[in-house]
Amino acid sequence: MKQPALFVHAATAISPQLSFGNEATLLPLLSVEDGKLFAQPIDYAHYISPVAIRRMSRIMKMTISAAMECLARAGLKSPDAILTGTGSGGITDMEQVVKDLRRLDEESLNPTGFIQSTYNSPNGWIAMQSGCTGYNQTYVHRGQSFELALKDAQMLLAESGPACNILAGCYEELTDEYFLIRGKRGYWKREKQDSIQLLQSKTQGTIAGEGASFFLLNGLQSGAFGKIEHLEIVQNVTPESIWNQASSLLLEAGLSFSDLSLLLLGKNGDNRQDSVYYSLLANSPKDLPAIAFKPLCGEYDTATGFGLWLGLRLLSGWLPEPELLIKEHIGLSGIPSSILLVNHFMRGGASLLLIRQQ
Numbered sequence: 001m002k003q004p005a006l007f008v009h010a011a012t013a014i015s016p017q018l019s020f021g022n023e024a025t026l027l028p029l030l031s032v033e034d035g036k037l038f039a040q041p042i043d044y045a046h047y048i049s050p051v052a053i054r055r056m057s058r059i060m061k062m063t064i065s066a067a068m069e070c071l072a073r074a075g076l077k078s079p080d081a082i083l084t085g086t087g088s089g090g091i092t093d094m095e096q097v098v099k100d101l102r103r104l105d106e107e108s109l110n111p112t113g114f115i116q117s118t119y120n121s122p123n124g125w126i127a128m129q130s131g132c133t134g135y136n137q138t139y140v141h142r143g144q145s146f147e148l149a150l151k152d153a154q155m156l157l158a159e160s161g162p163a164c165n166i167l168a169g170c171y172e173e174l175t176d177e178y179f180l181i182r183g184k185r186g187y188w189k190r191e192k193q194d195s196i197q198l199l200q201s202k203t204q205g206t207i208a209g210e211g212a213s214f215f216l217l218n219g220l221q222s223g224a225f226g227k228i229e230h231l232e233i234v235q236n237v238t239p240e241s242i243w244n245q246a247s248s249l250l251l252e253a254g255l256s257f258s259d260l261s262l263l264l265l266g267k268n269g270d271n272r273q274d275s276v277y278y279s280l281l282a283n284s285p286k287d288l289p290a291i292a293f294k295p296l297c298g299e300y301d302t303a304t305g306f307g308l309w310l311g312l313r314l315l316s317g318w319l320p321e322p323e324l325l326i327k328e329h330i331g332l333s334g335i336p337s338s339i340l341l342v343n344h345f346m347r348g349g350a351s352l353l354l355i356r357q358q
Helices: 057-073 089-103 110-118 121-130 140-159 174-184 196-201 240-254 274-283 303-315
Strands: 006-014 081-085 135-139 166-172 211-218 224-235 262-265 290-292 338-344 350-356
Touching: 006 057, 006 140, 006 262, 006 303, 057 089, 057 121, 057 166, 057 211, 081 121, 081 140, 089 110, 089 174, 089 350, 110 121, 121 166, 140 166, 140 224, 140 303, 140 350, 166 303, 196 290, 196 350, 211 303, 224 240, 224 290, 224 303, 240 338, 240 350, 262 274, 262 303, 274 338, 303 350
Parallel strands: 081 135, 081 166, 262 290, 262 338
Antiparallel strands: 006 211, 006 224, 166 211, 224 350, 338 350
């Protein structure tokens, strides 16, 4: 059964860039050379009470603030449903629990860290702050967590009707310990790499990132500034399967690659993974612009959320910097009307989202 389109009425992102409250330009673009793109801090006290904020980890503060700002921009006090995706949840709290277990020999443990380390803890806080008593779900499926939250949003709209207001989002946290452990599996670059120049790298590994992105979705076109028209998840990814799935998705939407305004890709500078995108770049029209979003946010399980946020900014008129162009000297000539977002995560599955102006 064809799932309904998701119309976007508000979008927020806390990221390694100046994305929160600076959507018009995103300038200046921020970069690092140590392989770790941490999210830019904001005034969390504007969204969370002083009593509660003292006990919260950074990811909890990021997630609640991004969610509450998204609701405020949509003019809503409370959504009908909250759907999120995360690959790792609250890593800082989880690390603290494990350290306390060892340090205290499993005795006299503080329960706060354990409670807030659970994957759905941010959802509970958002529900309490917004007064939402409706459907509340967290998806924890590694690199496809956010995509499955969007799939659930489509099914919920099909079941509840287009007027159902859904707060959908994702969140991920980067810590030094997490960076060290994933580095032992060859995830990150060994050499120093300017993150903005990530596409110039031809070596193994990528750079790490984090962030929280939220979207207010429903099935009503009025008042929306963009829509997610189609969403597909691809398993056992190969360059050929990505091309075939993308062609099929566009055909279902009544489009072809020549009708697209832009390819928005999750290329991350890892020579073991970027080959997934080769067939898209080789077979699509030579004059079709293509840009990468991971030089801005880094690699993490739910980076698709930042990619979606960036795609919506592009629909609103933001022009990407030359460093993000994949096809040299082929940039956007105007505001795009249709964007194909393709993201592949760490030699696993991939997702394709067709984003269009409403």
